[in-house]
Amino acid sequence: MIRSVLTVSSGTLASRLLGFARDALTAALLGAGPVADAFLMAFQLINVIRRMLGEGALNAALVPAWMRVRDSEGLAAASAFAGAVLGTVSTTLIALAVIAGVAMPLLMTVLAPGFAGSESLQLAVTDARLMLPYLAFAGPVTVLMGLLNAQHRFAITAFSPLLFNVALILVITVLLLLHQDSHSAAIVMAATVGATGLLQLLVLAIPSRRDNLASPLRLSFDSGMRDFARKAVPGMIANSGPQLLIVAGAIIASVSPSAVAWLYFANRLIELPLGMVGVAIGTVLVPEMSRALNKGDGPALVHAESRGIELAAALALPATLGLIVLSEPIVRVLFEHGAFTAADTQATALALGCLGLGLPAHVLIKALSPAFFARGNTMTPLLAALKGIAVTIVLALVFGRLFGVGGIAVAVAAGAWSNAASLVRSVAATFGFSVDAEARRRLPRIVLAASLMGGLLWLAVRLLPAMPGAHGLLQAAMLVVLIAASIAIYGLLLLVFRVIGGSDIQAALMRSRVGDLRA
Template identity: 60%
Template sequence: MIRSFVTVLSGTLSSRLLGFGRDALIAALLGAGPVADAFLAAFQLVNVIRRLLTEGALNAALVPAWLRIYQSAGPNGAAAFAGRVLGTVSAGLCAASLALAVLMPFTMTVLAPGFSGDETLTMAVNDARLMLPYLAFAGPSTVLLALSSARGRFALAAFAPLLFNVALIAVTMVLLLQQPDPARAAVLLAATIGAAGLVQLMMLAQRGDRSRVASPVRISMDAAMRGFFARALPGMVASAGPQLLAVGAAIIASATPSAVSWLYFANRLIELPLGLVGVAMGTVLVPELTRALHAGNDAALSEVQSRGLELTMGLALPATLGLMILNAPIVGLLFEHGAFGADDAAATAQVLTWLAAALPAQVLTKALQPAFFAREDTTTPLRATLIGCGVAIALAFLLGQIFSASGIAAGLALGAWANAIVLLRRGAASFGFAISSATRRRLPRIALAAIVMAAALWVVAAGTVRVTVGSHAGTALLLAGLIGGAIILYAALLVALGVVDWRQSLRAIRQRSARDLPAGDLHV
């Protein structure tokens, strides 16, 4: 499991770092005015639907179902099932994309009511329509990546999303050199997003050997497919809880100038640790837990759940505290360029502090959901997500009237914790979480190490950050030193407290897990 986790972690880290570069360039190109608000509102819509499919969300339903059919009907039965899923998902998303294009004025009015009666709404509609082709191409790509994860091949699923960010970065850099009108630049970026899905699908279609794991490809809505989608759709919505919260925030923030942009860029910083931990857990934990459940191996089940919880909280806690302490210099370094000014950076940093408070809850949710998904229970996570979203929207609306964008972010944080608490209570009541005694001892030590690290970071940062204000080069060097020192201190504390044994960790990374399924790439 550790080796698979590190593989997905590496791919996700690469994608997220490229995403930061992408967003820094977009901020410099579009700023934080009406053009940027329109583009980011459209991008938020497409991004949520994309993540309903990608980043481990489809694994929640497809991986357990495919593994169950593989064990009961063999490779041919599993291939036929995968072929029907591939054909049906592809056709459904093509039809949905066309329908959404027609209904886009109404959709954007609902998602950004503050744009109504303004030119910003027209720009958002046009941008969103240009982005929609990505969704049609993302359908078959996602099925292929989920099948790769089901067979224990995680590298392809981890690194395939890099193409999306590479394409956007390349186009944005060219536009920055040409310095076109911001409205025209937004249109070109939106068209690039639409084309990026085709590039990714073409890459996946070229990979493979003679084995066929999704054949024949056809559209079907028989009883088996209806049952699959009845389980898949709730799981996909539940997996996209953080993105649904972001959409809700954009709806409320659309009435405040530039607030959509502040929330978007702050949320992008949260998505780095959330993606590193959440996506890796969603991609790796579901197959591992499903195998343990099918084998009736209680010891393996406890081990997988325990390791997942330790890894998620061990990475999320220091990230949360670090983002709260270094919010201003991080935002200033990444986004305070070109049209994105100092006032925008300060507002974004304030929003980031509140969004960071939601990170442990969101990561905990990502660690708990696979226990339900592996049992093919997607309804319970959906209910928890809907409860969390309801709490978040209500509080964000109320607090947003008082504290503007920061109040909206605080409401989102409280909603994320409501989601995690509901999921934890219902899981404990339904089947209990098999957490080892060793993990119960290590979790408080992980929290202690994170708190000590954060205290040291706060003391050092308080006396040094002011020196570099206004200098991006100085800020970059200071942040590199602070973050690097904090990581070293945190690692040393984990070793000193007996949480980590480096020799065992290295052996776990090098070890290849035994697989019951044949290796090999996918080919349709």
């Protein structure tokens, strides 16, 4: 399982790094004014749907259902079930895209009430409509990714999303070289988003068609499909909790100029560790736990749950502390270019530090949710996510008025912890904590190692001379050195505290199946 997690994490890391490059170019091109607010509000709408469908979300319902059909009725029946899911999901999303396009003015007014009566509203409607064709491709892409993941073919599904960012980076680079005005540039970028899904679909369709994973392709609303939908829809919404919390915060932030952009760029930095850890755990744990449950293998189930929680803690805690301590230099190096000003850096860094408080909760949610998904229970995570959204909106209304974008970011973090706390209570009440002795030994040591690393990083930042006017390359080099040193210190502390060892890493990699990396 470790090897599978590393494969998915590597692809997600590459996608996130390209996403940073895309967002840095977007900030330089659009800045943080009305045009950026409109574009990013529309982009968040599409991005939430993209995340809701992809990045492991559909695995919550598709993978267990596909495995049950395969094990009970054979591979041909599983392929027919997948073909029905593929045809039905694709048709449904095309219809929803058409309806959303017609109703977009009303929808955008609800999502961004602060845009009412301003230029930003019409800009956001136009941008969102141009992005909607992406939904027509997102359906089949998502189903094919889930089927390939179920067969341990994680590499192609992990790296195919890179095409989304590569296409946008190329387009934005051309727009910057042509010195295109922000209004026209936003329209071109929105149209590019609408077309990028086709690239990913073409890449995934080749191996899927070769292996006949979904055939025959058909539209179905029979009892089996309705049962699948009842489990899939709540699971997809629950798995998109982090993105929905940000949208909830953006609804409140839309009343303040540039606040939507500040919140968006700050959240993009949160999504790097969340994507690497959360998506990888969600993508790999669901198949692992489903197999263990289907076979009645209790020890394998406990092992999967324990390793998932360990990985979540070991990667989320140092990332949280690092983002909080280095919030301002990270934002300055990545985004303070072109139309993105020093004042934008200050506001975005404040939002980043506050959002970072919720990162461990987000990752904990990703580690706990598969325990429900693998058992076919998607309603419990959904209710927990909806509660978190409600908490975010209520607190954002209060904190946003008192503290601005920082208050809204705190509200988002509080919503994440509310979601996580609900899941913890449900896990304890439903089937108890399945954590083995090794995890109980390692977890406190992981917390201690992360805390020491964070304290040393804080001291290093305070002792280093401030260089606000230094060249961007020098600032970037210093930031890289600090991050690399922090990673090295943290790894050393894990070794000293005997959380990990060289022999453990080698054994984990050797035990993993070579098939995990099949493309």
